Amino acid sequence: MKTVIKNVLLGSVAGLAMVGTAAAADLPVKAKAAEYVKICSTYGAGFYYIPGTDTCLKVGGYVTADTYYTDIDAKTSVNTPTFFGRTNYDPDGQSYFLTRVGVQLDARTQTEYGTLRSYFEGRFNAGENYGFGQEIDTGAFSFSDGIRNQAEMKYGYIQFAGFTFGRATSAFDFWAGDGWQGIQPGSFYSDTTLNVIQYTADFGNGFSATIALEDSYGREDEFANFEELSGQQVPDIVANIAYEGTWGAFKVSGAWHQIGDYDPIDLVDPLLYSNDDSGWAVLAGVRFDFAETTTLYVEGAYASGAPGYLGLAGTMPVVDAYGNAVSGWYVGGALIHYWTPSVFTGLVGSYTQTDNFAVDYLVTDGTDTYEGISSTDFTGYNVGVNIGWVPVKGLTLVLQYDYLSAEYSGSDISELVSYSQEATQNRVTFSAKRSF
Template sequence: MKTVMKNVLLGSVAGLAMVGTAAAADLPVKAKAAEYVKICSTYGAGFYYIPGSDTCLKVGGFVQTDYNYLDTSYTPANEQNDTYFLARGAIRLDARTQTEYGTLRSYLEYRLTYGDSTSPSLDKAYIQFAGFTFGKVQSFYDYYADNNVWGIDSVELTSDENATVAAYTADFGNGFTATISIEDDSTRSNGVYDLDFGYSNVGSDLPALVGNINYEGEWGGFQVSGVVRQINDENYDVLNPGSSGDDIGWGVLGGVKFNLNALGEGDTLYIEATYGDGAIEYTGITGSYAQLNTFEFADTYYNPATGDYESATAWTVAGELTHYFTPSVFGVLFGNYGELDVPSAAWDGSVSSMSLFNVGASLNWTPVKGLLFVAQYTYGEANYDAPIEDDFGNLVNSSDFNQVILSVRRSF
């Protein structure tokens, strides 16, 4: 009996030892799995090493819903949706690898927007290496770029556009950089207008040439930018043989940012001015809801009296103040004023020189990290030098709009 019990006990101990050995054998495997995806602290929070590589990846994005109210003075009630909803989701991928030439970075942001229909958009996709940038990115001409003007569907105060670029940025140290960039400006082309043949926009044969000087310091920063671009009038050269005139557009931008931490931690003030000659889309003058729907924007206009093309000019001044009342509640005040000068020979029932302004404010609340609630109101008004026909068939000298946006965004 003792022998039997002894054998049972020995068997039990052996069994437990085998279980313990198996469990112990599992431990290194689990430890390896836990260590396999490692935190990458080189580029800040949120980066992890891609397993089996020396590349660090950050995955993020946001989900946003906007509830909009928009009322324009020039649109019949049965043709206008006073209220409409928009929803947007975005995924951001940021991959970086350290090389002997510096950081190799690739960045992608893909968006899906739902309203009347679903609209996919590759917002940004670019590669950065050794000072070079290739791909779709915020234009190097832009600076303030409507920084805290909120909304999926909101006004544009100044130059703000993504472009596909090939650029080089030189870093001079002490906060100074300079960039030279070749950019596809097809989304900023407004084409040619002719009183007899109407409006045509076929883009340009050559990319735009952009350059800037930028500074970032403790007090804030500034940027000076310039652009030279081609105005394509080939369609009208056939219709108007022997014509000549403006076929090169250009623009300049100057902006400054002040960090106002004495007023509140995170407070900022932006002031920016832009001017465009045959490059009006580089000023933000076309980004308001104040203009009539029938208004024809063009970079250049054909003058039948002289047989020349005459470029339109535009300028804007914009500002934005952000103030934090508490670490989680902040307000934004923004506005702009601009003027568009159209050659007088082109004035008719749909074309005129004009001035406009937009003013707005928002209240923003972040109750927890990554969650933002926004309430924003904007008013805009346009005034025309020559009467313009509105959507009711009336000739008017001004038009305006009111917009309210209630929005919520979850960032991750």
């Protein structure tokens, strides 16, 4: 009996050992801990740590789809002792579409010198553009129906220890057209993105100052850059003093712009060169924030020999026919009010005018030919009103109307010849923008 019991016990132990061995073989191997994305709250919502690093990254973007209807009217008048002529260009209204996709990347890392930041915004544009431009040498308005299928880098810069390197907003600018809606904003103000080296000193309590070297090619058109400026020998020097507080903000800025040895009358056999070798510009702007529902911008600027700082690159020359720097100014601003958290309206606009400057002309009236130097000026303004709705977070729908007027007029010193060229534009924009 004892032997039977012993054999049963031994068999049971052996069986349990075999079962334990089999169960152990079936257990899964312990996997490595998964590396989950970690939220980075240091710089606000939307940032997360790039796995394996201490760098925080925010990925964002937007899609804007615009529909435009524009009606343009242009007039040209010429008056000589034997002839008076007037031509009108009044085409039927035009409709066109523009679409823009933007991709934004913002990477930040804390260092012993402060935040190291890299920022990028790429834009992809597609559609047809119907509008007008103005020739810099004659002031003539030209109309085009050009293709706007393109990719561009709007921003691409590095910020470190107060320095900014790369493509960024000019240190000169303040009101950058805030209040205008859509891919094609209004005209006649300074809003420029270009290559820069900037240093900003933060004095605390909202006060700061910036000194910068900025690419002058980004401010002028091709004719001015390679003819009137003789290429870029020295970058533009820009400085500002700014304040940002609970009530709003203000900025005072100035810029120096080199003028090259340009002969405005005779490029083949130069006899006269630029009398001024330096252009300059100043700006003052203020923003008021009222009760978190209303924002008011007011800005003014004056420039001499630096039309790009007035938003007039290609519209007015850097120097006139006598080699003197051409001067002008503008005032502009916007009033934006949120009636509810999802409904807002805006009133926006600007006005610009140049001082009188000399240009050479050649006019044939069918009987005689007149050639000489005339005194002229440029005047323009653009005003708009819009209403917007934010039905859900990230989606903005806007309907906007704006009116633009641009006029180039003058007469020669003897008053024998006078002329004017004027263009007006009525435009309606419907814009849908999805930000994420």
